[in-house]
Amino acid sequence: MIGWRQVAVAYEGKRVLGPMTLEVQDGEWLGLIGPNGAGKSTLLRAAVGVVEHDGDISLGNGRRRMGLDVAWMPQRPNLPDDMSVADYVLLGRTPHIGHFGTENRDDLESTAAALASLDLNDLSHRTLGTLSGGEAQRAVLARALAQEAPVLLLDEPTANLDIGHGIEVLEVVDGLRLKEGLTVVTAVHDLTLAGRFADRLVLLSHGAIVAEGTPSEVLTEELLTAHYGPGIRVIAEVDGPTVVPVRRSNDR
Amino acid sequence: MSQTSTPTLIAPARPGRPALGIAVAVLGVAVLGGLLVGPARIDVGGAIAALYDAIPGFESAHGLTEVEQRVLFDIRLPRVVMGALVGAVLALAGAAYQGVFRNPLADPYLLGVAAGAGLGATLAFAWTGNEALVAPLALAGGLAAVVVTYTLGRSVGGRTATSLILAGVAVAAFATALQTYVLQRHVESIREVYSWILGRLVTVGWVNVLALLPYAVVAGAVLVAARRLLDVLGLGDEEAIALGLNVTRVRWVVVTAATLATAAAVSVSGLIGFVGIIVPHTIRILFGWSYRVIVPLSVLFGAAFLVIADLAARTLVAPGELPIGVVTAFFGAPFFLIVLRSLRRAS
Numbered sequence: 316m317i318g319w320r321q322v323a324v325a326y327e328g329k330r331v332l333g334p335m336t337l338e339v340q341d342g343e344w345l346g347l348i349g350p351n352g353a354g355k356s357t358l359l360r361a362a363v364g365v366v367e368h369d370g371d372i373s374l375g376n377g378r379r380r381m382g383l384d385v386a387w388m389p390q391r392p393n394l395p396d397d398m399s400v401a402d403y404v405l406l407g408r409t410p411h412i413g414h415f416g417t418e419n420r421d422d423l424e425s426t427a428a429a430l431a432s433l434d435l436n437d438l439s440h441r442t443l444g445t446l447s448g449g450e451a452q453r454a455v456l457a458r459a460l461a462q463e464a465p466v467l468l469l470d471e472p473t474a475n476l477d478i479g480h481g482i483e484v485l486e487v488v489d490g491l492r493l494k495e496g497l498t499v500v501t502a503v504h505d506l507t508l509a510g511r512f513a514d515r516l517v518l519l520s521h522g523a524i525v526a527e528g529t530p531s532e533v534l535t536e537e538l539l540t541a542h543y544g545p546g547i548r549v550i551a552e553v554d555g556p557t558v559v560p561v562r563r564s565n566d567r
Numbered sequence: 568m569s570q571t572s573t574p575t576l577i578a579p580a581r582p583g584r585p586a587l588g589i590a591v592a593v594l595g596v597a598v599l600g601g602l603l604v605g606p607a608r609i610d611v612g613g614a615i616a617a618l619y620d621a622i623p624g625f626e627s628a629h630g631l632t633e634v635e636q637r638v639l640f641d642i643r644l645p646r647v648v649m650g651a652l653v654g655a656v657l658a659l660a661g662a663a664y665q666g667v668f669r670n671p672l673a674d675p676y677l678l679g680v681a682a683g684a685g686l687g688a689t690l691a692f693a694w695t696g697n698e699a700l701v702a703p704l705a706l707a708g709g710l711a712a713v714v715v716t717y718t719l720g721r722s723v724g725g726r727t728a729t730s731l732i733l734a735g736v737a738v739a740a741f742a743t744a745l746q747t748y749v750l751q752r753h754v755e756s757i758r759e760v761y762s763w764i765l766g767r768l769v770t771v772g773w774v775n776v777l778a779l780l781p782y783a784v785v786a787g788a789v790l791v792a793a794r795r796l797l798d799v800l801g802l803g804d805e806e807a808i809a810l811g812l813n814v815t816r817v818r819w820v821v822v823t824a825a826t827l828a829t830a831a832a833v834s835v836s837g838l839i840g841f842v843g844i845i846v847p848h849t850i851r852i853l854f855g856w857s858y859r860v861i862v863p864l865s866v867l868f869g870a871a872f873l874v875i876a877d878l879a880a881r882t883l884v885a886p887g888e889l890p891i892g893v894v895t896a897f898f899g900a901p902f903f904l905i906v907l908r909s910l911r912r913a914s
Contacts, residue, residue: 363809365805365809383811386809389806389809393802398801414796426577
C-alpha cells in the first residue's frame with residue numbers, strides 16, 4: 316500500500332503538483348495518465364525522496380524506508396556505458412546490503428531471478444552501452460525488481476519498447492503482482508495499454524487529479540478531449556476501451 | 568517471445584587473479600629495485616636475507632656490513648615505504664574523487680588541497696625559513712583550503728557536486744594568487760618552494776613515514792570499504808537516493824577520508840602530480856569499470872608506480888636527482904596515452 320496525503324511539490328517556487336491525496340491498496344495496479352507536464356513523474360519522484368515535497372507519503376507500515384519499501388524505475392535512468400547488465404541489476408540489492416557490506420547469497424539469487432524474469436540471461440555479460448533501447452529498458456526494470464520492494468513505481472516502463480515487448484514487460488510485472496502481491500503504480504503514455512493493465516486509472520492535469528475510476532470510467536472521449544485536446548476517439552471493446560487518434564485537420 | 572530461462576548466479580565484480588598477481592609482482596619488483604639500486608651496491612640475496620632477519624622472531628645470517636645495513640634500513644627502506652604510501656594514497660584518493668564526483672578528470676587536488684598546501688609551504692619557507700614548519704603548514708593549508716571549498720560550495724549551490732568542484736577551482740585560484748604574491752615578495756625562497764612543489768622524497772626518514780602511516784591506513788580502510796558505494800553513485804544522485812543511499816553523507820565521508828590522506832601525503836612529499844589521474848584510469852582501461860576493481864588495485868599499482876618513479880628520479884641523472892613530480896608527468900603522460908590508444912584500437 317502507498318498513500319499520498321496532501322502532497323504538494325514546487326520547483327523554484329512554482330507549484331507543479333497538488334496538494335493532492337491518493338491511496339493505492341495492496342496488490343492494486345494504479346495507472347497514472349495525463350498530458351505531458353501533468354505531474355505524473357513528480358508524483359512518483361516525490362515518493363522515492365528525490366524531490367522535496369509537502370504533505371505525507373506513507374508506505375504500509377507507515378515509515379518509509381527508501382529502496383526497501385518502494386522501488387522506482389526512472390523515466391530517464393543513468394546507464395553507465397561500461398557496466399555489465401548483471402552488475403547493474405545487482406545494484407538493485409543496495410537497500411538490502413549494509414553501507415560497507417557486500418552481497419550475500421540471497422542478493423545473488425534475487426538478482427538472478429530478476430534477470431531471468433525479464434529474459435536477460437543471455438545479455439547479462441553485455442555492457443549497458445551496447446544494448447538497444449528496449450534491452451536497456453528491461454535491464455532497468457530488472458534492477459527495480461531485484462529490490463524486491465512491495466511497492467513498484469514505474470515511470471514510462473514501455474517508453475522504448477515496441478508493442479510486443481511492451482505487452483510482454485507489463486505481463487511480467489502483472490505476473491509478479493499477482494504472485495507476490497505487489498502494489499504497482501505506473502505512469503504510461505499509451506492510454507489503451509494503461510487501461511488494459513491497471514485496475515484503476517487516475518487522470519492528472521496541471522498537477523491535480525481531475526478524474527479517477529475504472530479504465531472505462533476514465534477513458535471517455537469527453538474526459539480525454541477536455542484534457543488532451545481534440546482528435547481522440549474511444550472505441551469500446553470487450554477487453555476495455557481502445558483510444559485511437561484522429562487527425563484534427565480534415566482538409567484533404 | 569521467448570520463455571523465461573532458469574536463473575544462473577552471477578558473481579559481483581572484483582579484481583581478478585591475474586590483475587592481482589600482476590599488481591603484486593610489479594610492486595615487489597619495484598620495491599626490490601628501490602632497495603638495491605643506488606650508489607652503494609647491495610647484493611640481492613643479502614638484502615632479502617637482511618629484511619627477513621629484521622622481522623622479529625626470525626633470524627638469518629645475511630652477511631651485510633654495518634654500512635650496508637645502515638643504507639638499507641635507514642635510507643632506502645624508509646624512502647621506498649614512503650614512496651609506496653604516497654603513491655597508494657594519491658591513486659586511491661584519485662579513484663575515490665572520480666567516483667564520488669562522477670568525473671573522470673577529478674584528481675585528489677580537485678578541491679584545493681594542492682593549492683592550499685602550496686600556500687602553507689610557501690609561507691613556511693618565506694616567512695620562517697624553518698624547514699621543520701613546512702609539513703605542518705602545508706597540512707594546515709591543504710585542509711583549510713578544502714574546508715573553505717566545502718563551505719563555499721554549500722552556500723553557493725546547495726549540495727550538488729558541480730558547485731563543490733567550481734568552488735574548488737575558485738579556492739585554488741585564490742590560494743595560488745596569494746602564493747605567487749608571497750613568492751614575489753620573497754624571491755630568495757623561490758628555489759626551495761619550487762623544489763617542494765615539484766615533489767620530493769629526498770629527506771624522508773622513518774619519522775615522516777610514521778607521520779603519514781595512520782592517515783594512509785584509515786583512508787585506505789574507509790575507501791576500500793566504500794568501493795561498492797562508488798558504483799552505486801555511478802547511477803547518479805537521484806537513483807542512488809531512491810536505492811536508500813544517503814548520498815550526501817557517503818560523499819562527505821569519502822571526500823573527507825581521501826582529502827585527509829592526500830593532505831598528509833602532500834605535506835611530506837610535496838605536490839606529486841598525475842598519479843591520481845593515470846593510475847586509476849589505466850586500471851579502469853585494463854581491468855574493468857567497477858570501483859570494486861579500481862579501488863583495491865589503485866592501492867597496489869599506485870604504490871608501485873611511485874616507487875618506480877622515485878627510482879627513476881634518483882638514477883636517471885645520478886649523482887643528481889630529478890624532482891619526482893617531473894618524472895611522474897614525463898613518463899606517466901606518454902604511458903597513459905599509449906594505453907588509451909591501444910584500447911581504442913582494440914575496441
